[in-house]
Structure formats: structure tokens, C-alpha cells
Amino acid sequence: MTSTEVTNTQGAADEKKMSIVAALNSALDIALTIDEKVLIMGEDIADPIGGVMKATKGLSDKHGVDRVRATPIVEQTIVGSAVGAALGGYRPVAEIMFMDFLCQAMDQIVNHAAKTRYMSGGHSSTPIVVRAMIGSSNFGAQHSQALEGWFMHTPGLKVVMPSNPYDVKGLLLSAIFDDDPVVFIENMSMSYSVTGMVPTGDYRIPIGEAAVVREGSDVTLITYGAEVHTSLAAAEALAGDIDVEVIDLRSLVPLDISTCLRSVQKTKRAIVVHGSTQFCGPGAEIAIQLTDALWGELAAPVARLGASYTPVPFAAELQSIPTETSVIAAVQVLAEQG
Amino acid sequence: MQNGHTGSPELTVPAIEDLEWMYSLMLEAKGADEAAAAEARQGKLQAALYPVRGLEGVCAALGVAMTDDDQMISSYRNLGDALACGIPLRTIIAEAYGRLGGTSKGKGGTMHLTDNERGLITTTGVVGSGLPMAVGLALAAQLDSSRSENAARAIVVTFGDGATSIGSAHESFNLAALWNLPLVFVCQNNQWGEHTAIDAYAANPNLAERVRSYGMHAEAVDGFDPMATWRTLSSALDRARSGGGPSFIECKTYRLTGHSGLSDYSYVPSDDLSAALERDPGPTMRRWLLENGYVSEARVSELETAAENTISEAFAFAQSSPPPDPSELLDDVYASKEGFPVR
Numbered sequence: 122m123t124s125t126e127v128t129n130t131q132g133a134a135d136e137k138k139m140s141i142v143a144a145l146n147s148a149l150d151i152a153l154t155i156d157e158k159v160l161i162m163g164e165d166i167a168d169p170i171g172g173v174m175k176a177t178k179g180l181s182d183k184h185g186v187d188r189v190r191a192t193p194i195v196e197q198t199i200v201g202s203a204v205g206a207a208l209g210g211y212r213p214v215a216e217i218m219f220m221d222f223l224c225q226a227m228d229q230i231v232n233h234a235a236k237t238r239y240m241s242g243g244h245s246s247t248p249i250v251v252r253a254m255i256g257s258s259n260f261g262a263q264h265s266q267a268l269e270g271w272f273m274h275t276p277g278l279k280v281v282m283p284s285n286p287y288d289v290k291g292l293l294l295s296a297i298f299d300d301d302p303v304v305f306i307e308n309m310s311m312s313y314s315v316t317g318m319v320p321t322g323d324y325r326i327p328i329g330e331a332a333v334v335r336e337g338s339d340v341t342l343i344t345y346g347a348e349v350h351t352s353l354a355a356a357e358a359l360a361g362d363i364d365v366e367v368i369d370l371r372s373l374v375p376l377d378i379s380t381c382l383r384s385v386q387k388t389k390r391a392i393v394v395h396g397s398t399q400f401c402g403p404g405a406e407i408a409i410q411l412t413d414a415l416w417g418e419l420a421a422p423v424a425r426l427g428a429s430y431t432p433v434p435f436a437a438e439l440q441s442i443p444t445e446t447s448v449i450a451a452v453q454v455l456a457e458q459g
Numbered sequence: 460m461q462n463g464h465t466g467s468p469e470l471t472v473p474a475i476e477d478l479e480w481m482y483s484l485m486l487e488a489k490g491a492d493e494a495a496a497a498e499a500r501q502g503k504l505q506a507a508l509y510p511v512r513g514l515e516g517v518c519a520a521l522g523v524a525m526t527d528d529d530q531m532i533s534s535y536r537n538l539g540d541a542l543a544c545g546i547p548l549r550t551i552i553a554e555a556y557g558r559l560g561g562t563s564k565g566k567g568g569t570m571h572l573t574d575n576e577r578g579l580i581t582t583t584g585v586v587g588s589g590l591p592m593a594v595g596l597a598l599a600a601q602l603d604s605s606r607s608e609n610a611a612r613a614i615v616v617t618f619g620d621g622a623t624s625i626g627s628a629h630e631s632f633n634l635a636a637l638w639n640l641p642l643v644f645v646c647q648n649n650q651w652g653e654h655t656a657i658d659a660y661a662a663n664p665n666l667a668e669r670v671r672s673y674g675m676h677a678e679a680v681d682g683f684d685p686m687a688t689w690r691t692l693s694s695a696l697d698r699a700r701s702g703g704g705p706s707f708i709e710c711k712t713y714r715l716t717g718h719s720g721l722s723d724y725s726y727v728p729s730d731d732l733s734a735a736l737e738r739d740p741g742p743t744m745r746r747w748l749l750e751n752g753y754v755s756e757a758r759v760s761e762l763e764t765a766a767e768n769t770i771s772e773a774f775a776f777a778q779s780s781p782p783p784d785p786s787e788l789l790d791d792v793y794a795s796k797e798g799f800p801v802r
Contacts, residue, residue, distance in 0.1 A: 201590075201591020205591065208595070229591060233585075239792055240563060243790065245580070299794075
């Protein structure tokens with residue numbers, strides 16, 4: 122995949138090829154090492170299993186089961202106790218396995234973590250990270266949802282959705298040491314399949330800065346998470362015919378609309394691509410912000426390509442989320458307009 | 460906690476100044492409840508009110524049992540708990556009016572009081588949601604004490620009997636016991652979950668018995684008896700601070716008003732309410748103080764006058780405190796405003 126620019130070169134001399142899981146592990150290990158207030162809590166996260174995806178492998182052996190704390194199957198109380206520990210001065214990372222299970226913890230995320238600073242008149246903060254993963258349709262509709270739009274709709278939360286190991290590590294370290302609650306969304310399809318060179322040391326990527334991961338002049342694809350790879354593949358397939366620029370938002374809140382505007386001012390055409398439902402999805406907000414700012418300059422209305430408004434289907438023939446083929450088709454339609 | 464008088468444990472009472480403080484808290488809680496309801500009835504106070512009537516003795520006992528280092532998470536029915544933490548009534552009432560002088564600059568309201576310095580870490584408006592947070596706060600206390608020579612602190616979480624129906628309460632009981640946390644679950648059992656009587660929502664209304672099965676110390680105490688409540692809470696807090704793990708203390712009281720400030724409670728059986736009012740903790744403590752010679756009639760009168768003045772002064776302070784500037788709207792959503800939507 123296209124590598125993103127190194128924003129902090131500390132440790133860059135010592136790089137290693139890492140999967141996303143290895144990058145998560147490295148970030149968590151560094152955070153636990155440099156700050157004794159960092160804790161991790163979640164189901165099955167302690168050794169020897171080290172997490173269902175192995176993201177915490179070796180960490181409880183190294184840092185102790187007090188700080189890498191396996192919990193019962195209690196999502197609401199994992200997040201709730203993370204909020205409480207944060208109010209007690211810690212920086213907890215709550216691992217919630219599949220994002221669908223965040224439904225169990227919504228009260229603590231939405232009613233408590235997101236609002237504590239405001240409701241206390243700024244006297245309190247809840248610096249927690251909630252890590253959760255979008256699963257796959259292999260599991261059916263309860264282990265595969267992309268629910269980032271829910272969290273964008275909740276003032277007080279930051280929403281991070283990285284696409285590659287380098288960003289995963291730099292953004293997770295930023296998230297852990299951020300003073301606001303961060304929902305950090307991973308995608309199971311990328312956990313081991315997406316690899317890249319990653320510094321072994323500490324570096325941070327600021328939350329709220331998008332990356333232009335492929336430059337182009339005809340159409341801008343604005344995307345994040347796993348759909349970055351779908352979009353890049355579509356862009357490569359169209360190379361020589363349509364010159365596609367791809368923006369990896371990396372975070373949805375804060376939303377780096379400036380980078381999107383700069384790109385679309387150049388290309389005049391944009392499609393927002395994501396795995397959550399197109400109806401009321403993040404693309405709706407991005408499209409209207411682009412339209413408001415660039416009305417009169419656009420060669421075509423800003424388009425959206427999101428998931429169908431259905432539960433995630435199991436059978437492979439029922440295709441809900443954008444594919445390389447559907448992105449290519451959408452780009453071709455847009456390129457002919459205006 | 461002040462050192463109690465020595466003597467047999469079942470007869471130990473707090474020091475005189477603490478007894479006076481307890482009685483004053485009970486007067487302030489009851490008086491402020493009634494004054495706030497009167498203001499609301501006249502349309503001068505636009506706030507959800509959840510009276511503490513019936514719980515005053517429990518709150519007073521908590522206030523003396525907790526040390527300055529102990530911390531609390533409370534609920535929407537928090538006025539007495541806030542006083543127990545030592546928060547001045549004026550800032551509690553100013554928050555009810557949505558004023559800058561409130562505990563949360565007027566951004567929280569009655570259900571959302573915070574005073575970190577005085578140990579009230581947060582209060583939740585969602586039934587039962589304080590318990591998971593208290594597990595985390597107690598985990599922080601446990602980790603802190605394992606790393607430092609400082610005195611261990613205990614965490615208190617208060618909630619009504621209705622909260623024991625919530626699933627995450629049971630997750631929290633299990634985790635607190637599993638992790639041996641320095642946490643005291645203080646169930647302020649007023650016998651009503653909103654407008655439903657405990658017998659109608661619980662097959663086994665013996666809450667302490669239910670929670671004991673999670674593997675922690677659990678006991679019920681007469682919450683209308685401030686001394687018995689103080690002794691029970693003190694030993695639970697001592698146990699928490701000394702590494703003895705969590706406790707569930709069911710303080711049995713009775714709700715002496717409606718669920719919320721102005722709500723109908725004509726459904727409450729009048730015999731039950733009359734019987735409970737006979738045991739109203741404030742007047743009961745007054746009689747007890749006098750009969751046992753701890754405080755003179757003259758001193759009781761002084762305390763009552765002082766409480767009335769505190770209440771009047773609190774409402775006057777609240778009403779004269781400025782509201783937040785409209786520019787405050789966008790502050791405190793995040794640590795910094797930069798880069799976030801404004802609409």
C-alpha cells in the first residue's frame with residue numbers, strides 16, 4: 122500500500138515490517154512502558170491468549186496483569202470502569218473486540234465518557250480509548266457493522282479509523298495520551314493482511330489530519346479505514362484513463378475538511394467512499410460541507426458510495442459494502458458528468 | 460472521619476462536633492429540598508429535582524464515615540451526598556439555577572454535580588450507571604495505594620434500590636469482588652424504584668442477601684438510624700481502605716416524598732408513609748441528641764437557625780450568581796475547541 126509521510130522521525134531509523142496487529146501491540150507496549158497511568162482492560166486480553174486478535178500478546182507478561190487486565194464478558198462495565206479509572210487519573214484503553222458489542226456499552230460511551238467534561242463545567246476529563254473492530258460478513262450481521270456514524274453524532278468523542286500499520290501505531294499513541302475520549306476503530310479484514318514499515322520507537326500522528334495517499338487530478342475519493350485499500354485499488358485500475366486522488370481521512374472527528382477542500386478545488390469531482398450505510402452516513406456530512414464551500418466550482422454533485430441500508434448480509438452474493446468494481450463504476454459515472 | 464468515643468463498638472458514636480454536623484446536614488438537605496420545590500412550583504426554578512427526603516440520615520452518616528481522601532460517585536438524587544462530601548450548599552443550589560457559581564458552571568444541572576477537590580467525582584442521571592464507573596475509580600485507588608506510601612482511600616458509590624435491577628450493577632458487584640476493590644456500594648433503599656414498589660419489581664427484595672452471593676460482604680442496616688448507619692458504613696470503609704475488599708451496604712429507609720420534586724405520590728400507601736414519617740431521621744436525631752445529653756436545647760436551636768440561614772444564603776447566592784456567558788456554549792466539549800464542528 123502507499124506509505125504515508127512520516128511526521129515524526131524519532132525512531133524512524135529503526136523500522137520493522139509490521140501487520141496492523143503488530144503495530145497495535147507496539148503502540149500499547151510503548152504506552153505502558155512510558156506512563157504507569159496507562160491501563161488496558163478487555164476480554165481475553167491477558168497472556169497466554171493475549172487477545173482474540175493477539176493485539177495484547179506478551180503485554181500482561183511484561184507489564185503485569187494489574188495493568189493489562191482481563192475482564193469478564195461485561196462490555197458496559199469495561200467501558201464504565203475505564204471512565205471511572207480515567208476520572209481517577211489513569212489513561213485506560215478498553216478493548217471491546219467487535220464493534221457491534223459497543224451497543225452494550227453505549228450508555229457509558231455516549232452518556233458518560235463523551236459528556237463528563239462538559240457536564241462538569243470543564244472540571245473533569247475522561248482520557249479513555251475504546252478500541253473496537255469491524256468484523257466480517259463471515260460472522261453475519263452482528264459481528265460486521267461499521268457504526269462510526271453513531272459516534273460522529275455524539276459531541277465529546279473523537280473518532281479515529283486508520284487504514285495502515287504506520288497510522289495505527291502513531292494514532293493509537295496519540296489517542297492514549299489525548300485528554301479526550303477516543304473511539305478507535307479497526308477493521309478485521311486488515312488486521313494481518315495490511316503490512317508496512319513502522320518505526321519501532323515512539324512517534325505520534327496528530328488526530329485530525331487527513332493524508333493524501335494517492336495524488337490525481339480528475340476525481341477525488343475521500344475515504345478511511347478498509348475502504349482506503351478498496352479505493353486505491355480502484356484508482357490503480359483506472360490509471361491512464363482517469364487520474365484519481367485518494368484521501369485517507371484517518372479520523373472522522375476531528376474531520377480534516379481542509380485537506381478535502383484543497384483536493385476537490387483541484388479535481389472538481391469527489392466521491393465519499395465508506396463501509397457504513399450511505400443513508401445518514403459520514404459521507405452525507407462530508408458531501409454537504411464540500412458542496413457548501415465549493416458550490417459553483419464543482420463539475421458534478423459530490424457523490425457518496427456507502428453500504429446498502431440493510432443488515433450486513435452473510436451470503437457473498439449479497440454485496441452490501443463498496444467493492445473495487447463499484448468504486449470504479451462510480452468514478453466512471455462521475456468523470457463523465459459536467 | 461473523626462475518632463468516635465471509645466466504648467463498646469455497638470454504642471460508639473461520633474464526636475460531638477460530628478453529631479452536630481450530621482444534624483445540620485439533615486436540616487440543610489430537608490430545608491433545601493423544600494425550598495427548591497417551592498421555587499419550582501412558582502416557576503422560578505427550572506430544574507429537575509430529586510428530593511433526598513428519607514435519606515438524610517444515610518447522607519449524614521456517610522459524611523462522617525468518609526475521610527477527606529475518600530471519593531464518591533453519586534446519582535441524580537445527590538443533594539445529601541454532595542453535602543456529605545462537604546460541598547457548600549450555595550454551589551449546589553447555584554448549579555440547580557444553571558449559574559456560574561454552581562459546581563459545574565451551570566452546565567450540568569441538578570443531576571450533574573462535580574467537585575473533585577471535595578471528592579464528589581461525578582454524579583450520573585442514569586439509574587445504575589454510577590456503579591461501573593465506581594469500579595474503575597476504585598481500581599485507580601487500588602493501583603495508587605499499591606504504588607505509594609500514601610494512605611489508602613476508599614470509593615463510595617451511592618444509588619437507589621431501583622438501580623439493583625440494572626444489569627451493569629451486577630457486572631459491577633462481580634468485578635468489585637473479583638478484584639477485591641476498595642469500594643463501598645451504598646444502596647439508599649427508599650423502597651421505590653421510581654413509581655414502583657420494591658415488592659412489585661423484585662422477587663427477592665432482600666438486596667443485601669442477593670449481593671452477598673457475589674462473594675462480598677453485604678449487610679442491611681436501618682437507614683433511619685444514623686448511628687447504626689454510621690457504624691456500618693465506617694467499618695465498610697475501614698475494610699475497603701485496609702485491603703479487605705468491597706462491601707454492599709443496604710441502608711433501608713423510606714421515600715418521604717415523590718420520586719421527583721413535584722411528582723404525584725398519592726399512590727404511596729398512607730399507612731406506610733405515616734409509619735415512615737414517625738421515624739423521619741431529622742426529628743429522630745433531634746430527640747436522640749437531647750435525650751442522651753449530647754447537645755443542649757439551646758444548641759439545637761442554634762443549629763436550626765444556622766441551617767435556615769445557610770439555606771436562605773444559598774438561594775440568595777444562587778439567584779444573584781450570573782449565568783454562563785453565551786460564548787461558554789462551545790467550551791468544555793473537548794480539551795481544546797480547535798478543529799471541531801460548532802453546529
